[in-house]
Amino acid sequence: MKSRLNNSIFVVFLCLFTSSLAFGHGYKLGDLDIRHPWARATPSGAEVAGGYMEIFNAGSASDRLISINVPGVHMAAVHEMAVVDGIMKMRPLAQGLEIKSGETIILKPGSFHVMMMGLSKPLIAGETLAGTLHFEKAGSIDVEFKIEAMGGEPASQHNHTAVPAN
Numbered sequence: 105m106k107s108r109l110n111n112s113i114f115v116v117f118l119c120l121f122t123s124s125l126a127f128g129h130g131y132k133l134g135d136l137d138i139r140h141p142w143a144r145a146t147p148s149g150a151e152v153a154g155g156y157m158e159i160f161n162a163g164s165a166s167d168r169l170i171s172i173n174v175p176g177v178h179m180a181a182v183h184e185m186a187v188v189d190g191i192m193k194m195r196p197l198a199q200g201l202e203i204k205s206g207e208t209i210i211l212k213p214g215s216f217h218v219m220m221m222g223l224s225k226p227l228i229a230g231e232t233l234a235g236t237l238h239f240e241k242a243g244s245i246d247v248e249f250k251i252e253a254m255g256g257e258p259a260s261q262h263n264h265t266a267v268p269a270n
């Protein structure tokens with residue numbers, strides 16, 4: 105009887121452990137669930153980096169990620185990728201990034217992202233980067249971007265041809 109109890113406690117711990125691995129770190133702000141903010145490591149001398157996360161809105165009204173502050177970064181903005189004249193370009197979202205009621209918005213490479221411009225130092229894999237997200241309704245929250253080494257193009261070669269926001 106005692107060993108069965110120990111086994112079930114072990115299973116509970118195992119589930120907690122694996123679910124935290126699967127979902128990474130996260131934050132709750134009102135009706136918003138902000139999951140696993142991360143940024144891609146940059147080579148030395150890189151001026152720009154991308155920040156990513158998932159945001160789920162459990163509320164009945166839509167909200168918007170309107171701005172981001174990252175200390176040590178000259179400017180951070182929410183960008184979208186869009187095809188303009190057959191070329192994939194990125195541009196700032198002048199009205200912020202809308203997260204509709206019941207929807208999850210995924211910021212990821214090649215899609216919506218936090219554009220960090222004017223890095224004061226490279227982003228090193230394994231370290232974290234503190235930032236503050238500002239939402240139109242839910243307010244503001246401090247988060248940590250986990251810096252991850254990922255394959256693909258380095259952020260310094262990231263095509264940053266700016267298209268004026270409408």
Ligand SMILES: [Cu+2]
Pocket residue numbers: 183194195217218219
């Ligand atoms: Cu961008």
